[in-house]
Amino acid sequence: MASHRKIKTRAGSARWEARWREPGPGGKTVDRKRNFSTEKEAKAHARKMAEEREARGVGDIGKHTxxxxxxxxxxxxxxxxxxxxxxxxxxxxxxxxxxxxxxxxxxxxxxxxxxxxxxxxxxxxxxxxxxxxxxxxxxxxxxxxxxxxxxxxxxxxxxxxxxxxxxxxxxATPPSVPDRHTRGYTKAETTRVLEAASGDAVGYCALALLLTTGIRRSELLGLALDSLDLEAGTIAIRRTVTEVRGMPPVVREITKNKSSRRTLSIPPAVVTLLRAQKARVLEDAMAWGAEYHRDPMYLFPGLAGAPMDPMALTVKLRQFRRRAGVEDVQPVHGWRHSAASLLIADGTDVKTTQSRLGHSTPVITLKLYADKVDERDRAAGESLAGYLGPVPKAASDGA
Known part of the structure; x- marks a missing residue:
């Protein structure tokens, strides 16, 4: 039975002791105790142990390492x-x-x-x-x-x-981790990488989608023909393709969070690229015949229409980046960062940017791209300052 009592320490000060019994190794019952500075704390702890240990018989140290x-x-x-x-x-x-x-x-x-x-x-x-x-x-x-x-x-x-x-x-105290600044591609680097990919129709289409939508690698590889509405100019994010060490690509219908399942509009230039990519997929499917994976038909497939290995895409995009002479940018995720940075820099509000990227809350978007928001805030302040007109001399004096 759990209990509490007042005790004296060796130094002569008063303490309150909570006592209880619980199962131990080999089915034996062992006594436990813990000291507190107040009777209220000791009594509450004894009651808690009675409920959790004595009444329910948990905490068998011989069974739970x-x-x-x-x-x-x-x-x-x-x-x-x-x-x-x-x-x-x-x-x-x-x-x-x-x-x-x-x-x-x-x-x-x-x-x-x-x-x-x-x-x-x-x-x-x-x-x-x-x-x-x-x-x-x-x-x-x-x-x-x-x-x-x-x-x-x-x-x-x-x-x-x-x-x-x-x-x-x-x-416990985990190690602190300094903030790492992850950058995206600059406008000049974007142009150079796209030029480096211009001879690869599939790779160029993938880059165009990454830049204009900001989707994740897993979301890009999860796109299938059933994800496209080229008449409306939209794509639907409804599945992902991810890699797990030692396993083939894993397809998952449930996306990262509720905000990840979304429909994005795409510009006419990208719609044109997607029409050509869809035609290539259908031609490959016809050439392979019955062996081709058709449920679903992936927009960027691997061999015989199977889901593409995510690392295969990373390697391809890394090659484009190296040809363009660009360093210190993640080959795939850097495009997501670029899309967000360019959206905010061009005046898109944070809520719209959050929705397009599939972040669960605007807080995540602000945390990741606060530097771009700060730039817009400074520009906004300078813009409003134009309404002041000439500053009166008396107001600018230090007096």
Missing amino acids: VATFLRRWLDHLESRADCAPTTLAGYRRHAEAAIHHIGHVPLEKLAPLDLDRLYATLLAKGGRPYANGKPPKPLSRQSVLHIHRVAHTAFKQAVKWKLIGENPAAN
């Missing part, structure tokens, strides 16, 4: 199919890096200090050894931050499942 819990949690996510395959693969990769170092720790005994030590170890030594036996490399601060976020999400679920009373990751 960090490793067993994390893997069961990942299996649970997979069975629910709520996560995109790429997200789940990332969760597994990050969880295994943590398991390599702290997987043996009983879940109930995991403390924030254990996680802080884990982060330091990952930064200094890395996670698991490679499959070929090579020792791991130290992880970047960004990678360790991802591991912390996975741990926080996982242990939050452990609290909901009543396996632990508190989330140890909530009080």
Whole structure:
């Protein structure tokens, strides 16, 4: 039965102690206690432990290690199919890096200090050894931050499942990550890359779509003939094609978020390019015959109409970039960044830009492209200053 009592420390000060019992290794019951500075805190904690540990019989440290819990949690996510395959693969990769170092720790005994030590170890030594036996490399601060976020999400679920009373990751301190400035293609670079791609009809069409729509690589490769309404001049984003390490391209009908499922207008010049690309797809399908993948018929297909390997597109666009002599821009995602920057610079409001890019909220758009918004804000201030007319001499004096 959980209880609380007043005790004296060795220093002679008064403290309040919460006491409770819970299942331990081998089915034995073990006594637990924790000290608090006030009776109210001790009483509340004792009541909480009575509900979570004694009444429900959870917290069996012989059954729930960090490793067993994390893997069961990942299996649970997979069975629910709520996560995109790429997200789940990332969760597994990050969880295994943590398991390599702290997987043996009983879940109930995991403390924030254990996680802080884990982060330091990952930064200094890395996670698991490679499959070929090579020792791991130290992880970047960004990678360790991802591991912390996975741990926080996982242990939050452990609290909901009543396996632990508190989330140890909530009080752990992940490494800080400096903001990285990701740039898009400038107008001059855009012209040079498009010129470098002019001899490749398929590649040029892909670049034109990326620039004028700002869609993601996965969304571009998920476009099919059923996504096009060339009479209306629109494309519908309704599926994605992503890569998961060691697997063929993964097609997913559910897009990244509700805002990702959208219909975008496209300019007449791009409609002309898409008509030609549609004709090429239909010609290839006719040449392949029954072997061609037709459900759906992808706009930018791989071999025999199958979904294109996302890395194949990245390699192609990287070649265009190199021919144009452009450096320090991501070959595919850089076009998305360019589209957003150019939209805002040309006066498009943030809400419209957010909707076109498929961000869930305008806050994300503002966070990513705040520099362009600031430029427009300064220009707006200068424009309004024109209404002041000549500034009176008295107003400009320092008096």
